[in-house]
Each structure stands twice: as C-alpha cells, then as structure tokens.
Amino acid sequence: MDRTTVGISELKSLILNIKSNKELDFSNYALSSFKRRVESFMFRFHFLNIDELIYKINKDEYFYDLFIDDILVDTTELFRDPEFWKELKISVLNKFKFSGNLKILIPECNSGEELYSLLIILDQMGILDNVKICLTSLSKLNVEKIKNAAIELKKMEVNSANFERFDENGNIFDFFTKKGLVVKLNPDLFKNVELIHHNLLKDELDEIYNLILYRNKIIYYNQQLKTDALKILSRVIKKDGFIAIGIKETINFPGVEKEFVVVSDSEKIYKKIVIE
C-alpha cells in the first residue's frame, strides 16, 4: 500500500501551527511515530499536503478534535502484560484493602483499557468504595468514548486471553454486557470515577495520589518531555505512594534515586520516598 509521506519541515510547520492556534504542543513528541500517525491520518482523509491539513484543522473545530483523537495513541488491550497486573495487585492494591479515601490517577489516556482493567480488579477485590479514580485525556472526544466504555466484540478475544493469564479462573465477560457487536463495562464499576479533559503538561492537578498508572505514555515523547512529565507526576504522588510505567520505559532523570525506590524491576512499579 502506498501512503502519504511528510517531511520533517512540513511536520514542524504543522506542530508550530497547532502550538500557536490551539495551545497544544507536540514539539517534543517522538517524531518517528508522530510522523507516521500524521501520514496515516492524511492518507485516510485524502490530504495531499500538510497545508491542506493545517487549513482544515484551523477552520473546522470538530475536525480538529477528530485529528487530536486520531493522533493520540490508544491502549489496545485490557490487561496488557498480565504479569504487571498480578504484581500491581500483590504489591500495591492489597495495601489498599484496609484504608479508605485512596486516590488513583490515570493521566493522559486516549482509551479506557487501563481504567477498565483496574476497575475489574478493584471490583474483584471488593474495594471499589475505598478509592477515587481520576482519568485525564488530552482529547475531548476520548473523554466521551472512555465514559461510554464500549469495546468491540472482536477485540475481546485478546482481552479475554490476557485476563485468563491474570486470573486463570476468571471470566472477563462477567464484567460486561453484550450489546450487538460491542460489549459494555458494567456501569456500577464507574461510581467513583471522574473523567476530565486535561493537559498534564500545562494544567495544574489539585490532588495528590496514592497510585498513578502511567504505562506506555512517555514512549510517545522525546527524552526532554519524558523527564518533564515524570517530574510533574512525581510532585503529585503521596509519600509511600506508587507509580507504574511501561515495562520498556525507564525513570532516569538526575536525582531520581532520592525520590523513588523500585518495587518491581520487571513490572516497573516504583514507590515515592521523599516529601517535597
């Protein structure tokens, strides 16, 4: 299949334009994958060059939302890395059994899989009422999509296989209702969830959290932005609170050893040790 190709200078003019007109800054995204997603989007909507795309984005607010929704990457699986979820349950969530008013943040989500996976475990453990969960997304459309909690039936094969690796006696369909070609997560699980349209790198977070789930987000950033994002989050984790990042990601900014200890090296779960 032939695809649209976009050069670095064209990509930079798109980024600059969005930055000045929409106050969203993609300059420090990892260019390789960002480039490919812009190219795929242009191919899909039959744009021949970047100027046409820029014109349309500026002219049509809904189209801009569509572009942002498309350019941000979804999580594609429930219970991705089942070993991670097992470890999270043992090392972190088990500690949540005996206290209330715990706060969990899931920042920069473009789809709901991480949230739904977490809700299912908390429900299994009977501790949904102990927690308040806040999920943030850069995209307005995504907030609605995540709230809707519908997953295409054809995607459930992978989700179900992952879940069985997490809990060999479990059946993921216990938590969903089938509606035509989709399944919907049981709405009771959502009672303590707040979903907000929010830019982590710009907007303040008012709360501090016992756990932040931040897996496979900074892979879309360059080294600089990755460090900035982790430092922002580090400031809103409670002492003895936790953060989880993707299994191929690293927290490696200077001074990090004074802020975090490793809870699980293979599953990349860290505990905050210093109060600022």
Place this chain on the structure above:
Amino acid sequence: MSYKYIVIGGSAGSFQTVTSILAALPKTFNMPIFLCLHRLKHVRSGFVEALSIKSNINVVEPSDKEVVRQRNAYLAPANYHMYFELGNYISLSTEPAVNHSRPSIDISFASAAYAYKSKLIGILLSGANGDGAYGMKQVKENGGLTIVQDPEECQVKTMTSAAIKATQIDHILTSDQIVDFLVNLKK
C-alpha cells in the same frame, strides 16, 4: 562501502537464518543490527536468550529512548513496534498492530529507511504474511540496499514474494549467501 546499519525482518521459518547470521558474524562486527521478528505477543522473555546462544554479538531488547550503539543487535520487544529517531536512538510504541503484527516489519523498516537513508541494508527473510513489503520499498526509495532471502529456500515464501513483487530488490540470496555477504562487508 558506506553501509552502517542493518535491519532484518522475518516471521515463520526465519529463526534458523537469524541465528546463523548472528553465529557467523565476528565479535568485531561493528554495525548495529535491528531485528524485527514476528513473535508471540504475550511471551516476553526467552527470545533474546535463544538468539544469544550462538551469537558473538550482544543481543538486547531495547528500552524506549535507548541510544543505538555499535556491536549490538536490537530485538524488537514483544507487543511493541520499534522505531528509529533521527538522533540515533530507538522509540517503542503500542500503536495498533500493522499487518496483524506488533512488532510490524513495515513500521521498523520504513522508520529505519527514513532515519538511516543510504546507510541502511534491509534484509527480509522467510515469513507467512505480507508485512515487510512496504518497508522494503521504503528502504529502496531512501537509497538503502535491499536483500531478500530466495523464496525457493524459504520455509514460507509469502513475505519474500510480496517484497519482490512490490520493489526492485537488489539481491535475492540464499541464507548462506546472506551470511557470506555480511561477513565480507567489512573486509
């Protein structure tokens, strides 16, 4: 010879060829090798170890933003796509599967082609789907060298045949010839 990077893609039936390449290359072989091989997505460990047994070169699964170094072979991790950035480091991604594959050979090859241009050699081996054909085209169009394993020798020839159909391939070689070609590159 101005080639400085090698990217190898393969799927069903390619493991043997990859291990013979890694076994034949000397410790002093100083071009980074990127391996994008289709693999079970939920099996995280064991593949690096299996490839390392006979290899003289250090085989690693890169972390995100890992700087590319000589004398290393980088294996795309299970359930991630592997990209190459212009600053010569690796980015990983969990974008949806391409050609039913994550890692996708098309993504790694096209990204390597863009980052390394005429310094890149793309090698496509045995495999059971069309992943890699678009990537090989990108390698060629960006001035890199394209090598495909002879479909007659492949356990499954869907992948190599698709690439040959999509692009004018520079060399169609048996796995022994691919090994010889790489060993003699730096002489």
